[in-house]
Amino acid sequence: MTGDQDAALALSEFRREVGVSLAELRGDVRLVLQRGEQSERRLDDLARQVAKLDERVDLVERDQVTKPQLDERSRRTIAILALIVTIAAALASTAATVIIAIVN
CATH class of the missing domain: 1.20.5 (Single alpha-helices involved in coiled-coils or other helix-helix interfaces)
Structure with a gap:
C-alpha cells in the first residue's frame, strides 16, 4: 500500500502544482487582457487628438497668408x-x- 499512497501523494501534489500554475496563468492572461484594453483606449484617445490636430492644421492652411x-x-x-x-x-x-x- 505504500506504493499506492506514494503515488496518491505525488498525484495530489501534482494536481496542486497544476492548480497553482493555472491560477497564475489566469492572472497573467487577465493582466494581458487589461493592458490590451488600456492600450486600445489610449490609441482611441490618440486617434481623436490626431483628428483634432489635423482639422486645426487644415484651418490654418486655408487661412494662411x-x-x-x-x-x-x-x-x-x-x-x-x-x-x-x-x-x-x-x-x-x-x-x-x-x-x-x-x-x-
Whole structure:
C-alpha cells in the first residue's frame, strides 16, 4: 500500500502544482487582457487628438497668408498712402495759393 499512497501523494501534489500554475496563468492572461484594453483606449484617445490636430492644421492652411501676399498688401497700402499724401499736398498748395491771392 505504500506504493499506492506514494503515488496518491505525488498525484495530489501534482494536481496542486497544476492548480497553482493555472491560477497564475489566469492572472497573467487577465493582466494581458487589461493592458490590451488600456492600450486600445489610449490609441482611441490618440486617434481623436490626431483628428483634432489635423482639422486645426487644415484651418490654418486655408487661412494662411503667404509672404508674397503680405508684400502685395504692403505695396497697395504704400501706394494708397502716397496717393493720399499727394492729394493732401496738392490741396495744401492750392489753399496756400488761394490765401496768397486773397491777401494780395
